[in-house]
Amino acid sequence: MLNLKHIVLTMSTCLTLSACSIDDNDNNNQSDLLNDELRQVISAQNIKVLTVPDSTPSVESNIVQLGKKLFFTKALSGNMDTACASCHHPNLGGGDDLPLPIGVEALNTELLGPGRLHAATGGHHDGGPTVPRNAPTTFNFGFYDKAIFHDGRIENHASSPARGGVNDPIRTPDVMFADDDPKAGANLAAAQARFPVTSAEEMRGFTFEANNSNADVRAHLQARLQGTNNELAKNEWLIEFQTGFSDTNGTAESLITFDNIAFAMGEYERSQVLVDIPWHDYLNGDNNAISESAKRGALLFYNSADAGGFGCASCHSGAFFTDEKYHVIAIPQIGRGKGDGVTGDDDFGRFRETKVEDDKYAFRTSHLVNITDTAPYGHDGAYATLNDMVKHHLNAEQAIADYVAADVQTGIQTDNWQANTNAALAQLKSLRTQGKSQLLDHSFTETDVDDVVAFLKALEDPCTQSPSCMNKWSPAADEADPDGLRLIAVDAQGNLL
Ligand code: HEC
Ligand code: HEC
Structure with missing residues (x-):
């Protein structure tokens, strides 16, 4: 009886409306079928939501706030013209919007994205970009647990079961292929952050510590931030490190080490969790x-x-x-x-x-x-x-x-x-x-x-599209600029990013 009533109702709708409800039913059935089929695949392949690692630091934490300031200062490049954020800006998807980056010797150091060019002088380039690979996003970097860089030249040996261990050992380009780097630091992010400053094209420049080792480059930059070589006209890094590492009695020598610099920048990157998709x-x-x-x-x-x-x-x-x-x-x-x-x-x-x-x-x-x-x-x-x-x-x-x-x-x-x-x-x-x-x-x-x-x-977190949501990963205009060398990023039209 009930069924019959339903059919009669459906038919009458069909007669009175131009869009026949039988079609609607078909559409509903089709979309149900599509959902059924997809949910079967999801269950058969055990497809899961990405779980955020427990160790993820919050963006408000002191260490991430320090890392953010370090990530945005040009003081970590040899000639003080390039910051990490020059190629990994939070408002450019954690990258630079270019096929291939332009690091040191940019015509306008503050201009990011299309229109960023090498300066005509310098002689280390032929007009085109000197960095040979695309800058990957730093967003969600903390989810990698094996292979860093396009070729995995930083990698976690712990992921090979034979080697055991959870936090280390980590291989980096500072050691031979099969070895572990004893200086790699706490995690892959800290290990990675030791290297952009050693690349001539990215941050080091072509004359800074020329022919010297990666360790020399890091020691020189560390001394610069410590203030021992007087290279910075303005230097308020000590108070930033004291806050960042919650150590008010710490000295420039004990706190401003390259290990700590790399660790803080790595924590900043690991806080960039954007998985609300x-x-x-x-x-x-x-x-x-x-x-x-x-x-x-x-x-x-x-x-x-x-x-x-x-x-x-x-x-x-x-x-x-x-x-x-x-x-x-x-x-x-x-x-x-x-x-x-x-x-x-x-x-x-x-x-x-x-x-x-x-x-x-x-x-x-x-x-x-x-x-x-x-x-x-x-x-x-x-x-x-x-x-x-x-x-x-x-x-x-x-x-x-x-x-x-x-x-x-x-x-x-x-x-x-x-x-x-x-x-x-x-x-x-x-x-x-x-x-x-x-x-x-x-x-x-x-x-x-x-x-x-x-x-x-459908894998895009809407936060990435909203500057007001993303701004927490950039230093605010009224935030301390410890060395006066903060990157103030603009696009080709001169608009602030
Ligand atoms: C001139 C542009 C440039 C600058 C400046 C730069 N990077 Fe990168 N970054 C790159 C490129 C290019 C790669 C990929 C290199 C490769 O895979 O060989 C990369 C890779 C990375 C990765 C690895 C991402 C992945 O998916 O494996 C992280 C993390 C990163 N950079 C962080 C930093 C930090 C921290 C700094 C500052 C200390 C920095 N970068 C400065 C261009 C840059
Ligand atoms: C054989 C393994 C393999 C398969 C299968 C594969 N991919 Fe990839 N995919 C890769 C590798 C490796 C890269 C990076 C290549 C490079 O950088 O040169 C990549 C890169 C990508 C990128 C660009 C990522 C970036 O950040 O630049 C997208 C998008 C992508 N794949 C989507 C897909 C889609 C969609 C499919 C199915 C149609 C697919 N891939 C199938 C291995 C694979």
């Missing part, structure tokens, strides 16, 4: 948290080729979307390169560390949280859009054939990009032939790509 709401049961297109994209992302998908999660695995391993995917090689190959402007990636032939052109799988905010893409920023980056994964050979070494950054070096990229592609093909590649070609439609990109958009 719609995809998590969906995982927590809210069917309306993401669009239908994003749901179709999620199915393509997680399903293997056998199940009609693109198998993205075979490398972008787990809640942080990375296996923290190295794969050859043959992204077009643009820029100055790392000195590899016959012409010296190639980049052999992981091979540079391991010297294992299969690692030639392999790079670390990037995580994908807030990926919409961190264009351009790839280890050298070769692709300006997510659509192009996704298409590359689906058919690398075609994408390379379609690639125009885009003029997205003034003077970017592209003389040998085709030869270098073809060598990477040959490596990919050879690994495929040997059954050693997880990157398969797929046939696809434009809608498929749009759907995958819609899914990637």
Whole structure:
């Protein structure tokens, strides 16, 4: 009786309204089916929400506040012209919005993003960027626990079960490949923060402690902040370190050490947790948290080729979307390169560390949280859009054939990009032939790509899009500027970031 009544009601609606409610029911059924299918995949693959490490420091903590000031001072670069934030600005997605960064000797040190150029004088560049790789985001850096940098030249040996240990040992470029660095510090973030100051192109400059060791560079910068070499006209760092390390009796000598500098900057980065993403709401049961297109994209992302998908999660695995391993995917090689190959402007990636032939052109799988905010893409920023980056994964050979070494950054070096990229592609093909590649070609439609990109958009924390939410990671205008060398970042139009 009840059923019959329902049918009669439905039919009458159908007769009176132009949009037939039977269609609506179909749509509802379709969207239920899509949710059912996706929830089955989620449960079968045990897909989880990213859990924030217990040790994450709060942005308000004293140590992070100190780290923030250090991250924004140009005093940590040899010639006092570059800060960490010059390439990792919180209002630029934790990066610099450029394919390849411009560090030292910028024409306008405060200008970030498109329009940042090298000064005409200096002679260490040819107009184009001298840093050979794209600056990755510092957001969510604390979720990595194995591999740092595009080639993993900082890595956590503890993740190899044979080595045991939780917090260490950490290998860095200061020691041989198989060794641990006794000075690496408390965690991967602290270990990493010891290195940008040693890179001539990023912060060191070409004359500062020239021909001297990394240790000499750090000792010199430490003395500068301690005030023992009188290089800073204004120096109020001691009070900042006393507050940061909650040690009011500490002296410049005991507190302002490079170990402490690196630790504080690492804590600042580890506080940048931006994981409040719609995809998590969906995982927590809210069917309306993401669009239908994003749901179709999620199915393509997680399903293997056998199940009609693109198998993205075979490398972008787990809640942080990375296996923290190295794969050859043959992204077009643009820029100055790392000195590899016959012409010296190639980049052999992981091979540079391991010297294992299969690692030639392999790079670390990037995580994908807030990926919409961190264009351009790839280890050298070769692709300006997510659509192009996704298409590359689906058919690398075609994408390379379609690639125009885009003029997205003034003077970017592209003389040998085709030869270098073809060598990477040959490596990919050879690994495929040997059954050693997880990157398969797929046939696809434009809608498929749009759907995958819609899914990637569901991995964006809305905070990253809101300066008022992000400003807590930049020093406020009225906050102490301990050396008067704070980066006051502007865009090409002169607007404050
Ligand atoms: C000139 C631009 C530039 C400056 C300045 C700079 N970086 Fe970077 N940063 C990069 C580039 C490029 C990479 C990637 C290098 C690679 O993988 O070989 C990187 C990598 C990183 C990473 C690793 C991210 C990952 O996903 O593995 C962290 C963390 C980081 N930088 C923090 C810092 C800190 C802290 C400072 C200041 C002490 C700093 N950076 C200064 C360009 C810069
Ligand atoms: C074989 C392993 C593998 C598979 C499968 C894979 N990726 Fe990747 N992905 C990588 C690696 C490695 C990189 C970094 C490459 C580089 O920097 O040169 C990357 C980079 C990316 C980036 C750019 C990240 C950044 O910060 O620049 C995006 C976006 C991406 N992948 C999405 C996808 C999507 C979507 C799929 C499925 C269609 C997919 N990936 C499948 C290994 C893989």
